[in-house]
Amino acid sequence: MSKQLVVVGNGMVGHHFVEQWLASPAAADYQVRVLGEEPHPAYDRVHLSEYFDTQDPAQLRLGDEQFYLQERVTLHLGEQVIEIDREARQVITAQGRYPYDTLVLATGSYPFVPPIEGRDREHCLVYRTLDDLDAIQASAAGARRGVVVGGGLLGLEAANALKKLGLEAHVVEFAPRLMPVQLDDQGGALLRQKIEALGVQVHTEKGTRSIDVGEEYRLRMCFAGDDYLETDLIVFSAGIRPQDALARSSGLILGERGGILIDNHCRTSDPDIFAIGECAIWNGGHYGLVAPGYSMARAAVASIAGSSSVSFTGADMSTKLKLLGVDVGSIGDAHGATPGTLNYRYINEVEGVYRRLVVSADGKHLLGAILVGDNSYYDTLLQYALNGLELPANPESLILPTSSGAPVALGAGALPYEATICSCHNVTKGDICEAMNDGAVTLSDIKCCTKAATGCGGCSAMLKNLFENEQEKRGVQVDRSICEHFPYTRQELFHLIKVEGIRSFGELISKHGKGHGCEICKPTAASIFASCWNEHVHEPAHVGLQDTNDTFMANMQKNGTYSVVPRIPGGEITPDMLIVIGEVGKKYNLYTKITGGQRIDLFGATLDELPLIWEELIAAGFETGHAYGKSLRTVKSCVGSTWCRYGVQDSVSMAILLEDRYKGLRSPHKVKMAASGCTRECAEAQSKDIGVIATENGWNLYVCGNGGMKPRHADLFATDLDDATLIRYIDRVLMFYVYTADRLQRTSVWMEGLKGGLEYLREVVIDDSLGLGAELESRMQHVIDTYQCEWKTAVQDPNKRKRFRSYVNADQPRSARIQMIEERGQLIPAREIQEEEVA
Amino acid sequence: MNAAMLNEVKWQPVCSVDDLVAGSGVAVLLGQQPVALFWLPELEPGLFALAHRDPFSGAEVLAHGLICDINGELTVASPLYKQHFRLADGVCLEDTGVSVACWPVRINGDQIEIMG
Ligand code: SRM
Ligand SMILES: Cc1cc2nc3c(=O)[nH]c(=O)nc-3n(C[C@H](O)[C@H](O)[C@H](O)COP(=O)(O)OP(=O)(O)OC[C@H]3O[C@@H](n4cnc5c(N)ncnc54)[C@H](O)[C@@H]3O)c2cc1C
Ligand code: SF4
Ligand code: FES
Numbered sequence: 001m002s003k004q005l006v007v008v009g010n011g012m013v014g015h016h017f018v019e020q021w022l023a024s025p026a027a028a029d030y031q032v033r034v035l036g037e038e039p040h041p042a043y044d045r046v047h048l049s050e051y052f053d054t055q056d057p058a059q060l061r062l063g064d065e066q067f068y069l070q071e072r073v074t075l076h077l078g079e080q081v082i083e084i085d086r087e088a089r090q091v092i093t094a095q096g097r098y099p100y101d102t103l104v105l106a107t108g109s110y111p112f113v114p115p116i117e118g119r120d121r122e123h124c125l126v127y128r129t130l131d132d133l134d135a136i137q138a139s140a141a142g143a144r145r146g147v148v149v150g151g152g153l154l155g156l157e158a159a160n161a162l163k164k165l166g167l168e169a170h171v172v173e174f175a176p177r178l179m180p181v182q183l184d185d186q187g188g189a190l191l192r193q194k195i196e197a198l199g200v201q202v203h204t205e206k207g208t209r210s211i212d213v214g215e216e217y218r219l220r221m222c223f224a225g226d227d228y229l230e231t232d233l234i235v236f237s238a239g240i241r242p243q244d245a246l247a248r249s250s251g252l253i254l255g256e257r258g259g260i261l262i263d264n265h266c267r268t269s270d271p272d273i274f275a276i277g278e279c280a281i282w283n284g285g286h287y288g289l290v291a292p293g294y295s296m297a298r299a300a301v302a303s304i305a306g307s308s309s310v311s312f313t314g315a316d317m318s319t320k321l322k323l324l325g326v327d328v329g330s331i332g333d334a335h336g337a338t339p340g341t342l343n344y345r346y347i348n349e350v351e352g353v354y355r356r357l358v359v360s361a362d363g364k365h366l367l368g369a370i371l372v373g374d375n376s377y378y379d380t381l382l383q384y385a386l387n388g389l390e391l392p393a394n395p396e397s398l399i400l401p402t403s404s405g406a407p408v409a410l411g412a413g414a415l416p417y418e419a420t421i422c423s424c425h426n427v428t429k430g431d432i433c434e435a436m437n438d439g440a441v442t443l444s445d446i447k448c449c450t451k452a453a454t455g456c457g458g459c460s461a462m463l464k465n466l467f468e469n470e471q472e473k474r475g476v477q478v479d480r481s482i483c484e485h486f487p488y489t490r491q492e493l494f495h496l497i498k499v500e501g502i503r504s505f506g507e508l509i510s511k512h513g514k515g516h517g518c519e520i521c522k523p524t525a526a527s528i529f530a531s532c533w534n535e536h537v538h539e540p541a542h543v544g545l546q547d548t549n550d551t552f553m554a555n556m557q558k559n560g561t562y563s564v565v566p567r568i569p570g571g572e573i574t575p576d577m578l579i580v581i582g583e584v585g586k587k588y589n590l591y592t593k594i595t596g597g598q599r600i601d602l603f604g605a606t607l608d609e610l611p612l613i614w615e616e617l618i619a620a621g622f623e624t625g626h627a628y629g630k631s632l633r634t635v636k637s638c639v640g641s642t643w644c645r646y647g648v649q650d651s652v653s654m655a656i657l658l659e660d661r662y663k664g665l666r667s668p669h670k671v672k673m674a675a676s677g678c679t680r681e682c683a684e685a686q687s688k689d690i691g692v693i694a695t696e697n698g699w700n701l702y703v704c705g706n707g708g709m710k711p712r713h714a715d716l717f718a719t720d721l722d723d724a725t726l727i728r729y730i731d732r733v734l735m736f737y738v739y740t741a742d743r744l745q746r747t748s749v750w751m752e753g754l755k756g757g758l759e760y761l762r763e764v765v766i767d768d769s770l771g772l773g774a775e776l777e778s779r780m781q782h783v784i785d786t787y788q789c790e791w792k793t794a795v796q797d798p799n800k801r802k803r804f805r806s807y808v809n810a811d812q813p814r815s816a817r818i819q820m821i822e823e824r825g826q827l828i829p830a831r832e833i834q835e836e837e838v839a
Numbered sequence: 840m841n842a843a844m845l846n847e848v849k850w851q852p853v854c855s856v857d858d859l860v861a862g863s864g865v866a867v868l869l870g871q872q873p874v875a876l877f878w879l880p881e882l883e884p885g886l887f888a889l890a891h892r893d894p895f896s897g898a899e900v901l902a903h904g905l906i907c908d909i910n911g912e913l914t915v916a917s918p919l920y921k922q923h924f925r926l927a928d929g930v931c932l933e934d935t936g937v938s939v940a941c942w943p944v945r946i947n948g949d950q951i952e953i954m955g
Pocket of ligand 1 (some may be wrong): 705834
């Protein structure tokens with residue numbers, strides 16, 4: 001019979017242990033049994049807060065669904081281990097007893113709730129598990145205000161979650177500043193300022209003495225004196241404690257302040273029992289991060305498999321976080337606890353940035369650092385600290401702003417082979433180079449075989465940088481040309497066209513390309529011409545550049561007919577306009593359908609019919625809907641404060657304003673928008689490239705979401721904006737996208753590809769870090785000022801109308817040659833198009 | 840007397856130069872046969888006549904495709920499923936077993952004539 005390996009706890013570290021174990025050669029000798037108290041299989045606790053966005057536990061799942069179905073593993077969920085019988089070598093649960101030869105405890109931590117009178121009242125909650133989040137969500141229903149006790153890293157994350165749930169969020173911290181563990185006074189003060197600006201109220205040096213029933217809100221928190229704060233719910237986030245209950249009751253040796261004592265091989269005082277992750281204490285220390293837990297898991301696997309080569313010898317506690325959208329970084333000895341340290345500090349109160357370097361007494365090495373407001377400095381500083389690299393002669397240059405705006409970066413090339421790139425999975429630069437030597441050619445190959453960047457994701461930018469650097473070293477040309485005719489990216493073409501004022505494809509290709517162009521570069525150039533100069537698509541210089549949909553300003557359907565989509569801004573339409581659409585549809589025998597974008601599509605028109613149909617629609621006041629263009633499609637709206645009892649702003653007017661403003665803008669890919677009248681979000685704004693959601697004080701702006709093939713929720717970009725600021729930000733975001741995206745790149749992919757991502761975009765748009773703001777706005781204004789309804793121009797111009805002839809030598813209407821059949825009272829294309837004899 | 844007469848094939852006027860669109864295509868009917876005419880005035884030869892019907896979808900759409908230079912060969916990309924047909928002989932680059940008919944074509948004065 002094979003030996004029994006039992007793992008208690010199916011959290012992040014327990015799961016990582018099982019993964020590593022099954023990949024080890026010793027796996028064949030054991031049967032593994034995993035006992036987890038939570039009802040869910042292991043999930044990504046680090047990204048727990050995303051559960052509020054997705055509401056789908058499966059999205060956080062670690063490993064695929066098949067993982068625990070393997071023969072060598074049995075997983076018991078919802079089964080708590082209540083006792084260890086060390087004598088009999090069995091663990092005991094309410095369901096039964098399970099024998100073990102080797103036992104691994106990975107029981108994690110539990111949230112510490114200070115012993116305050118009244119802490120057991122309803123609506124007093126914690127923030128650690130999926131079930132906790134469900135409880136918070138339930139409690140938030142009908143609540144107005146929420147308080148987080150604890151201003152550390154988790155507390156601020158919880159405050160953000162409360163805010164997202166639509167509550168007025170407060171943070172109550174006992175210490176004089178926020179994040180006392182990671183930050184110093186200046187850093188804490190700055191963070192506080194930024195967080196308060198985002199609408200979270202911070203109360204420091206406040207100890208809660210009791211929690212009573214409230215008068216205006218459900219609960220009242222009483223502080224020293226007569227001071228109190230009322231709230232509907234309280235989330236305790238005042239630290240974590242190792243979950244050592246089992247170890248305690250079974251007599252294992254614990255640390256002075258709790259936690260299961262382990263040696264360098266993660267063995268406890270009982271040689272058959274190991275402990276890993278947050279429940280363990282090593283060298284007096286308790287690690288509340290996932291990376292050290294993963295290192296422990298690897299050491300335990302090696303040790304159980306009989307090797308003593310891998311050991312756990314402490315871990316780096318540096319952290320890089322984004323709290324309520326504010327960058328915070330803390331590296332190594334951030335408080336300068338090492339004797340004789342020297343400090344460099346840079347403070348910029350205007351931009352809300354603070355950076356501190358803690359340097360060794362001889363000035364040669366970086367021991368620690370603190371960053372608030374801009375984490376683009378983090379990777380380089382971390383590498384200096386972790387790898388003991390010698391500092392440059394002027395260490396301050398590492399934190400001072402540069403004229404280019406980008407920090408002085410330590411190129412991946414300068415890193416030693418042993419430098420750790422990914423601390424979650426302990427992947428070094430050497431491992432990555434080796435993977436490339438072994439044939440990994442893409443970034444995803446590397447992620448797949450080394451697991452780098454698949455944990456917390458913090459090392460992704462570094463990894464990409466290293467990868468590209470190595471590729472270049474190997475002489476691999478990273479070819480980003482758009483096609484064989486132009487050795488340029490779309491972005492480069494955009495600059496050439498704009499800077500040189502190029503207005504035709506002929507000029508562009510003779511100056512910068514070769515050959516005659518193709519279906520990739522021609523429409524790309526046409527789109528850039530339109531973004532820059534906004535001339536009609538039928539200008540002779542542009543005719544040959546367009547896809548058929550753009551040429552005929554309609555979408556070609558499978559049988560060669562076209563569809564007609566008039567603009568219905570914001571989805572608002574009068575009964576009279578509806579009747580016009582109905583009449584036109586009837587007259588031309590068009591199939592009509594409500595689209596997914598809150599408008600009406602008329603299908604089955606021939607080329608000859610298009611101008612006739614549009615003449616009638618334009619006479620009734622309709623404009624083109626650009627359903628054919630890589631351009632703004634629709635701005636979806638909900639009915640908002642006009643009718644809806646919950647609406648707090650007029651979302652229909654906002655949607656119409658946005659649609660009228662941006663209609664006709666040509667962009668790298670289509671752009672969709674929506675406006676909702678309150679947080680219930682009936683317009684699904686968070687699934688759009690640009691989404692606005694009404695708040696009591698204005699609008700929250702979301703950017704870079706989409707549905708389609710790879711859905712992505714939009715990110716919250718800025719909150720409580722007035723109309724003018726909202727429009728200014730959208731102008732800038734959109735134009736920056738037009739300037740810099742690749743062809744056929746939706747905003748989501750574009751933003752994720754920007755170095756620095758969302759934060760960078762915020763800097764460009766909100767802080768105007770590139771000084772481009774005014775130019776982006778004036779470009780947009782030009783597009784808006786030169787807007788024309790392309791269809792209106794086309795039907796009025798006999799020359800342009802000539803294009804809409806099915807056959808230039810026949811008056812015969814094209815419909816005679818197309819087979820249609822009837823279905824549910826409308827005409828649709830015949831299922832199989834047959835060659836047809838025309839009489 | 841000549842080959843055209845023997846096969847009852849002759850130059851037939853189909854439209855005028857004004858009907859063409861430089862850099863793009865238009866469709867004409869040659870009798871009952873739909874034909875796509877592509878015109879690249881800067882090239883020699885610059886006029887091509889291919890069947891208008893796309894063999895992959897069965898729809899009459901080729902005249903509305905984009906003209907593409909693929910490794911130096913001029914083609915038209917079907918607007919529906921994007922296969923490329925060589926302007927010179929109608930052969931489909933993605934599937935050389937498939938091709939569309941093509942006709943000799945010329946400009947005669949201000950008339951476009953197809954041999955058919
Ligand atoms: C008509 C409509 C379906 C319907 O009957 O409801 C439709 C029809 C087409 N969609 Fe769509 N989409 C329609 C709403 C959507 C939506 C829903 C929405 O807008 O709220 C989505 C997902 C949301 C999104 O885009 O973020 C959607 C995601 C796509 C995609 C995938 C885009 C992506 O980024 O993954 C494509 C393919 C593409 O653009 O490359 C696509 C492409 C198309 C094309 C253009 C495919 C084609 O080339 O023939 C279809 C022809 C439109 C036509 O002939 O008028 N359609 N399409 C909808 C028109 C809305 C409108 O009023 O303009
Ligand atoms: C909101 C949030 C954000 C975080 N952000 C970060 C971050 O940005 N970076 C970072 O490094 N870390 C972060 N962390 C910490 C990280 O999640 C933990 O370090 C990690 O989950 C520890 O893994 P673990 O397996 O030791 O403990 P856990 O993941 O807590 O797993 C322990 C499991 O054991 C189960 N268990 C306990 N006792 C028993 C028993 N007797 N019988 C059966 N099962 C039992 C528990 O129910 C639990 O499921 C965050 C944590 C939270 C809550
Ligand atoms: S989003 Fe809000 S305001 Fe808009 S319709 Fe829905 S409930 Fe009403
Ligand atoms: S450091 Fe966490 S994924 Fe690499």
